[in-house]
Amino acid sequence: MDIRAYISSGIIESYVLGLASEEEVSILNCIRKNNSEVEQAIIEAEIALEDLADSQAIEMPMQLKQDIWNKLIVENLVPNEDHKIDETLVPSSTDHNDVIVMDTEKKMLVARSYKWTIAASLLLAVSIGANIFLYQRKQDTANKLNQTTSLLDAEQAKLATLQDKWALVQNPAIKTIPLKGVETKPDYLALVFWDQVSKTVYLSIEHMPVAPKGKQYQLWAMVDGKPVNAGVFPLDLKGDTASKMLDIPKAQAFAITLEDEGGKDVPTLTALCVMGSI
Amino acid sequence: MSPLHNLSEETLILLLKKKNQQAFSYLYDHYADALFGVVCRIVVSTEHAEEVIQDVFVKIWRYIDVFDAEKGRLYTWMINIARNTALDHRKSKAIVNEQKNQPLSNIVNREEEQDLSQGEQHTKADFIGFKNILDKLKPEWRILIEMAYYEGYTQQEIAEQLDVPLGTVKTRTRAAFIQLQQLLKEYR
Numbered sequence: 213m214d215i216r217a218y219i220s221s222g223i224i225e226s227y228v229l230g231l232a233s234e235e236e237v238s239i240l241n242c243i244r245k246n247n248s249e250v251e252q253a254i255i256e257a258e259i260a261l262e263d264l265a266d267s268q269a270i271e272m273p274m275q276l277k278q279d280i281w282n283k284l285i286v287e288n289l290v291p292n293e294d295h296k297i298d299e300t301l302v303p304s305s306t307d308h309n310d311v312i313v314m315d316t317e318k319k320m321l322v323a324r325s326y327k328w329t330i331a332a333s334l335l336l337a338v339s340i341g342a343n344i345f346l347y348q349r350k351q352d353t354a355n356k357l358n359q360t361t362s363l364l365d366a367e368q369a370k371l372a373t374l375q376d377k378w379a380l381v382q383n384p385a386i387k388t389i390p391l392k393g394v395e396t397k398p399d400y401l402a403l404v405f406w407d408q409v410s411k412t413v414y415l416s417i418e419h420m421p422v423a424p425k426g427k428q429y430q431l432w433a434m435v436d437g438k439p440v441n442a443g444v445f446p447l448d449l450k451g452d453t454a455s456k457m458l459d460i461p462k463a464q465a466f467a468i469t470l471e472d473e474g475g476k477d478v479p480t481l482t483a484l485c486v487m488g489s490i
Numbered sequence: 491m492s493p494l495h496n497l498s499e500e501t502l503i504l505l506l507k508k509k510n511q512q513a514f515s516y517l518y519d520h521y522a523d524a525l526f527g528v529v530c531r532i533v534v535s536t537e538h539a540e541e542v543i544q545d546v547f548v549k550i551w552r553y554i555d556v557f558d559a560e561k562g563r564l565y566t567w568m569i570n571i572a573r574n575t576a577l578d579h580r581k582s583k584a585i586v587n588e589q590k591n592q593p594l595s596n597i598v599n600r601e602e603e604q605d606l607s608q609g610e611q612h613t614k615a616d617f618i619g620f621k622n623i624l625d626k627l628k629p630e631w632r633i634l635i636e637m638a639y640y641e642g643y644t645q646q647e648i649a650e651q652l653d654v655p656l657g658t659v660k661t662r663t664r665a666a667f668i669q670l671q672q673l674l675k676e677y678r
Contacts, residue, residue, distance in 0.1 A: 221664075225664045226663065258566040268528075268623075271523050272518075272522045272526045276543065280543075280548075281511070283544055284551050
């Protein structure tokens with residue numbers, strides 16, 4: 213191909229004016245890659261149009277810079293962190309118009325930072341509110357968990373107690389003797405579990421008031437008409453828990469009196485609460 | 491007034507692709523007036539020109555990611571965006587048909603009046619500068635640049651309008667460019 217003739221045909225000028233056909237453009241793109249003369253001619257023609265644009269520049273209305281930037285933000289074409297106006301980026305100039313532009317931008321900057329401040333304050337308030345709410349919720353939950361845990365502990369203790377008693381009742385060697393309230397205390401009830409083999413005695417206070425301060429329930433075994441000390445019921449133990457008492461090899465009846473703390477050698481008969489014979 | 495394009499195109503492309511405020515500021519400060527000049531000479535009113543130049547910036551911003559430096563110069567690419575956006579706007583306003591029926595000298599005059607009526611002293615001065623440069627071209631060459639560049643005529647259409655062979659339109663356009671390049675060298 214005669215490159216000179218190709219260039220003189222005016223194809224390059226058609227191309228830079230955007231008037232070349234698709235076919236002409238693809239031929240030209242192919243030639244420019246392999247021919248520096250054509251490449252150079254294209255660049256020169258482009259620079260001519262660029263210089264023409266420079267020579268015929270028309271000053272843009274002042275507010276358009278901000279308008280366009282806002283438009284880019286609205287069209288979501290600016291990374292979020294760069295939405296603010298950074299005044300250090302506005303080129304410094306002694307040109308009067310530029311100064312006004314900067315002033316406008318500063319004002320907008322101030323207006324914007326107010327908006328941001330308000331928005332930030334609202335967000336902070338919402339955040340604090342949410343934190344308080346969530347903290348209270350957390351506290352509530354923690355309290356409920358504690359309550360549930362202690363309830364569970366209590367239930368498990370009860371279950372253990374019942375299982376212990378159940379084991380006693382199920383044991384064929386154990387004799388269960390109900391001790392019933394005396395005339396003045398008809399609703400009182402206690403149970404004695406007496407192992408006929410080991411002679412071990414367990415006492416469970418089923419329905420009797422908690423011993424008053426300074427007093428303690430004491431179990432007696434009636435052996436051949438004489439009361440024998442079978443031990444005091446532990447103060448720290450709940451009534452319905454079966455407590456191991458003293459071993460009693462032989463007895464015809466059991467009774468409980470309310471004695472001074474620590475118990476006595478001889479029962480106070482006026483303080484008799486319950487009794488039951490075998 | 492000659493904008494100072496003091497960043498190399500390579501640097502500017504990298505800067506623009508960051509899409510930050512600094513990039514925008516630089517782009518605007520160094521190219522907006524020139525691109526606005528292109529737009530103003532194509533669309534009919536300043537009001538429309540302001541609309542179009544905003545679209546031009548949005549397009550540059552949006553498509554800078556797909557701009558291929560191997561296929562052309564950045565500034566030329568931006569000028570083409572400005573020119574095509576303005577021409578599309580003109581077509582959409584259906585003004586082009588109206589104007590095609592008028593004698594060509596009227597088109598040029600009307601546009602000049604349009605631009606001159608923008609009111610700003612600075613604009614007038616710029617415009618006169620521009621007019622002088624194109625006026626220095628041989629009239630039969632100047633008309634080709636005007637029609638092709640600012641009116642969006644194809645070379646076939648120009649050939650028909652001016653009643654000259656297509657080949658002649660092409661070689662004259664080249665001649666017009668060569669003279670324009672000389673004139674611009676003096677201008678710079």
